[in-house]
Amino acid sequence: MNNHRFRLFLTLFLDNPTTMKFALGVLVGMAFSISVILSTLGIMDGFDRALKLGLKKSVGDITMHSRNGFFTVSPDLDRIFKDQKIKTYSALVQTESFLIFDDESRGVLVKAIDESYSDVVDLPLKLKSNEVAIGSEIAKINSIKIGDEIILAFGKGNVELKSMPALERFKVSGIISHGIYQKDSRIVYVRLEEVQRILDLKNRVNLISFNLDSASQNADKNLKKIESELPSLRQAFGNDFYFKPYWKEFSSLLEAVKVEKVMISLILQLVVVISIFNILAFIIFINEKKSKELFLFKALGLSKSVMSQLWLRLVLLIWLLSCLLSIVFVQLFKISLLHLSLFELPSEIYYMPRIELFLSVQDYLMIFVLALVWILIITFYLLKRLRQKSLLEGLRQEFV
DSSP, rough: HHHHHHHHHHHHHSSSHHHHHHEEEEEHHHHHHHHHHHHHHHHHHHHHHHHHHHHHHHOSSEEEETTSSSBOOOOOOOOOOHHHTTOOOEEEEEEEEEEETTEEEEEEEEEEEEHHHHHTTOOOOOOOOTTEEEEEEHHHHHHHTTOOOEEEEEEOSGGGGGSEEEEEEEEEEEOOOOOHHHHHHHHEEEHHHHHHHHTOOOOOOOOEEEOTTTSSHHHHHHHHHHHHHHHHHHHHTTTTTEETTTTGHHHHHHHHHHHHHHHHHHHHHHHHHHHHHHHHHHHHHHHTHHHHHHHHHHTTTTOHHHHHHHHHHHHHHHHHHHHHHHHHHHHHHHHHHHHOOOOOOOOOHHSSSSSOOOHHHHHHHHHHHHHHHHHHHHHHHHHHHHHHHOOOHHHHHOOO
């Protein structure tokens, strides 16, 4: 019976093109407003997620540095890693150098690695003798292709003739993309033993990268897990070492994104509120345009509470359809971000050329529920005023 009443209620109001166009405009406006908020959250979450993934792909979960500079990976260190249940780790040398190609040079960060490092960062870094892998932006800026030869200039200190740089020729065997401009424009990967030979380090290294096997794939849970493990790692390895989680270098930026996400979400709620006023304008428009029909409903015994329920169901239907349509808008915007040149960003400023929208189910539910709360608050206020309208007033309108 209730569904039959509601169908008659809809048929009564949507019986002419003017009302249909008004209803469609209200629906699209509400959906667009919700999609704006969702897209804004998605961009910030996508930037946060892409930055964290890119950083993790360049260093692993945690890097361990010695306070005394270069050190040797002793059996005692291996035992501590085993005691801490850390299976995936790799010792490496990180140093600065100059890359020379086609009479041009640029400062780069050389990472001297062995085969175990590719398991830590999950990148294809299987290098042979005299081979290097370079960041994608280095290849783009200097027009370097796979198979080209480059020269790396290493500083060897200031002892006697060692102040002269060591020039070593390498063949480019791979181009690596971390997804972050600052990494792709600086990092060059070289075999560990070759850098140790060039710098006369013997078997010493200056840092160890490793992953926590218990870390979660979820970015936020991953951060919390790593932060919770840092005190026990400091205690296990002692004061000779200090630890940097993978996001440490960009921690201030990530914190700023988190704060801005909250602030912008609150500000954009105004957009939803304005759209809700369009819904209220639609209700008032129908209430005035169909005042005689509404009077007949009441005169035939339809109570004010039942009328309020019908209005509320109409508003909830608009909200539901707006939420569904907003998902379509978000997907269209997501595709546009990935493929249209209009949305390509300068990597030097925004750290990555494109940002992919990333929204969890919780994000959708949060925005949909907030929109519903605003709708219900303002709708209840309007319905309260409509219920105060007397039957006698409707009777006067009937005979005007």
